[in-house]
Amino acid sequence: MQTEQTLSGKAVATQDVSVSSISLFFFRLKLWMKSPTPYLTLLGLSLFILTWWLTTEVWQLPRFEKLPGPVSVVKEWVSEDPAYGISIYTPEYYEHIWKSILRVLQAFGLATILGVPLGLFMGWKKTFKDYTFPVMEILRPIPMLAWVPLAILMFPEREMAIIYLTFLGSFFATTLNTLLGVESIDEAYFRAARCLGAKSRHIFFKVVVPGALPFIFTGLQISMGFSWFSLVAGEMLAGEFGLGYLIWNSFILVQYPVIVIAMVTLGVIGWSSSALIRFVGTLLMKWQSRGSSL
Amino acid sequence: MTTSTSTICPTGTSEMHLSPQPVGKLSIRNATKIYDPDGVNVLALDNCSMEVEAGEFCVIVGPSGCGKTTLLNAIAGFHDITSGDIFLDDELLCSGTKQAEPGADRIVVFQHGALFPWYTVLENVTFGPLVQGKMSASAAKKEAEEILAQMGLKGISHSYPSEISSGMRRRVEIARAMMNNPKVLLMDEPYRAMDALTKTIMHKNLLDVYDQSRKTIFFITHDLEEAIFLGTRVYVMTTRPGTIKKVIDVDLPRPRDYKILSSDRYLELKQEVIESVHEEAKKAFEAGEREMA
Amino acid sequence: MTQKKPVYFMGINLRKLRKSIFSKTTYRGIVAVIATVILWELCARFEVPIIGMIPAPSSVFSSLVEQLQDPAYWECWVVSYDRVLSGFIIAQIIGIPLGLIMGLSRHLRDLSFPTLEILRPIPPLAWVPTAVIFWPTPEMSMIFVTFLGAFFTMVLNILGGVKNIDVRYIRSAQSLGSSGFDIFRRIVLPATLPSLFTGMTVGMGITWAVVVAAEMIASRSGLGFLTWKSYVAGDYPVIVIGMISIGIAGYLSSAVIRLLGDRLTPWRKII
Helix, strand or coil: CCEEEECCCCEEECCCCCCCHHHHHHHHHHHHHHCCHHHHHHHHHHHHHHHHHHHHHHCCCCCHHHCCCHHHHHHHHCCCCCCCCCCCCCHHHHHHHHHHHHHHHHHHHHHHHHHHHHHHHHHHCHHHHHHHHHHHHHHCCCCHHHHHHHHHHHCCCHHHHHHHHHHHHHHHHHHHHHHHHHHHCCHHHHHHHHHCCCCHHHHHHHHHHHHHHHHHHHHHHHHHHHHHHHHHHHHHHHCCCCHHHHHHHHHHCCCHHHHHHHHHHHHHHHHHHHHHHHHHHHHHCHHHHCCCCC | CCCCCCCCCCCCCHHHHCCCCCCCCEEEEEEEEEECHHHCCEEEEEEEEEEECCCCEEEEECCCCCCHHHHHHHHHCCCCCCEEEEEECCEEEEECCECCCCCCCEEEECCCCCCCCCCCHHHHHCHHHHHHCCCCHHHHHHHHHHHHHHCCCCCCCCCCHHHCCHHHHHHHHHHHHHCCCCCEEEEECCCCCCCHHHHHHHHHHHHHHHHHHCCEEEEECCCHHHHHHHCCEEEEECCCCECEEEEEECCCCCCCCHHHHHCHHHHHHHHHHHHHHHHHHHHHHHHHHHHHC | CCCCCCCEECCEEHHHHHHHHCCHHHHHHHHHHHHHHHHHHHHHHCCCCCHHHCCCHHHHHHHHHHHHHCHHHHHHHHHHHHHHHHHHHHHHHHHHHHHHHHHHCHHHHHHHHHHHHHHCCCCHHHHHHHHHHHCCCHHHHHHHHHHHHHHHHHHHHHHHHHHCCEHHHHHHHHHCCCCCHHHHHHHHHHHHHHHHHHHHHHHHHHHHHHHHHHHHHHCCCCHHHHHHHHHHHCCHHHHHHHHHHHHHHHHHHHHHHHHHHHHHCCCCCCC
16 A cells, blocks of 8 residues: 655555564564664763763863762662662652652542543533633633642642642643544544444444544643643642652752752653553554554 | 355345345435535535436436535435435435434445444444344344455454555445445445556445345446446536536446446447536536636 | 625635624633633632632732732733743754754764653753752743753654655655755755644743743742742732733733744645
């Protein structure tokens, strides 16, 4: 069939040829190892760390000398007796991580449970959308972080306020992407389903839900990013635990290497959570991934 | 393909096959449709009347935007008509006051195809009987496998539509329609985007289905050769507002194959249709130019 | 049956416009918004838990009248806009060339992409303390964090845009006799413009979010600080005014970018 070439040089074949996936994987790995990509990647990363190290710890350039360097950060991170009390050997480190993850899980879970059905419904019933969409559109331009003071005011407990903030961040992204997903479904699928005798509930479960799934997962990935984004701000301003709080607290206590440890940890966890959603998405949408696997 | 003698007719008992009274007679009387997008009235169909006999392979040709699809959508029940009546087997299907309800007796094969990409071929083909609650899952599966095999589509039941070729997809879509034993098969330029070679295979396949089932087929196209090769009658529509300009009986014998493409009668008919359509196409083109300016 | 001709005024189809203004959708939207405001007022009056803590619209409105006459309020707008624009523009100046270079040279992409990918998942606000330590003035650190918010989105969108240019465009340009810089200027740049504007729209949204939070955390001025200060001072209706102001400011900025995008990429279908 047709192939469409793009500037990145990859040809996207629309027709699949059955090749065992394992041998395909090794074939690709071999090709990749022969290309300059892995070596340039390594070189790029080493250059980044080298620059960081040279500017902060070796040459101690003005302004840079105040920043924690890679050596001091790594030393602190893996030390059994850390100077500032946070390393992979201390339970406090894991407690902060766990607290943050727990908050994101609660907020993200709630946003998904409420946002996905709401978005599906808005896309499915025009009248419902007419009534709800304008209110959402008015609230949406307000960045979730502008809610911080109001959230603290509204909720009797700090913990609830932080979760509420994190929830807000992901809720809008999830709902709007789900809505967009339903609206992106080709009218022909609805017509085909009705032709074949499908009733309203069949159309909802067999057309609306699977058709919107790709957008829902894009939305969930974005919303996961937003959750971490708002969580950090919430924890910095109002937290008593968690990675955002750890960053802010270490700043106040002048324990600079800990800031970097917490930042990197945040990056790793944030990245892993998005990867997890992507993975679940590919599992649920075999019809998409299998068609374009070559 | 041709070795299979059984019919493509799911509730396929032999009596059904030999049913003395074929079904699927379509009577369209003075159908008129006015669109009102952007506050501008557009007359798409103007007093369009035609009688399609049961079991007829009826092909509608006409310039782009002449209201062919409007007519098909009204029959399928996707939208209403402003005035006039459409009857299916002498029962009122839709009129100026009543919109038809889409249903499994009039199945549409869409221009760009509408196999659900999230379901496998088998799940697509069994969709109709399962949502209607007409068959058990296992019976539907058996039936579907049979129909797929008859259409030369063995071994792809568990593939997703994105994994098979566009020609196969189109055939699966016809299989999905035939699963429901419809009275009328509504086909909206189904082979438009295909290359000439694939098209010939598709035509052969569709003619086999037609010869075996004798369903009424309401086929829209603007490929004139396709129209004569497939159709029992060719209806030429005028440019917008659309109405039937000319009906041409295609008296070529069935079963047809590619030998008739070089027969004198075929060439005569082709000439007749070309002359009739060309005039309308020119009008439509000039109207289009004006709209763009 | 007569065909009504469309009536145009300044390129706008008036019939279409009238139809969309007097549609059911508009009417329902207005009903929904009014109902929400009434519900909000009632919740505040009857001190419903949680939602009832939000200052009532009536009190917000009366304090809005005061605020609008206070030059200090308008000062906040200027300060926040100043920060947003500085950070955003710097992100464009650095991000656009970087994205283009990474899109065009595979080696440079391999070299720099992983580092970007490692830094990107770190939420911009996590950079606040580091920025405060590094930059000599708080203002500079705030602009730096704002810059980060828009920077990654810009680079990734442009990179994606360049990578997805259909190779046929380049080949047809080559066969028409252009080469080198010509292809860059006449093919690559215009083909990347749509994704550039997508990146700018998204980036602008993030920029406002970051500025607001950064002002709350580490500054003594701007709309974000206004909101935070009102909370600390117990002047609750002003919190809502601050939030609404931020919403309007963010919306205006995005609208300007959208308008600019429609102007500069007229070949895209305007919906």
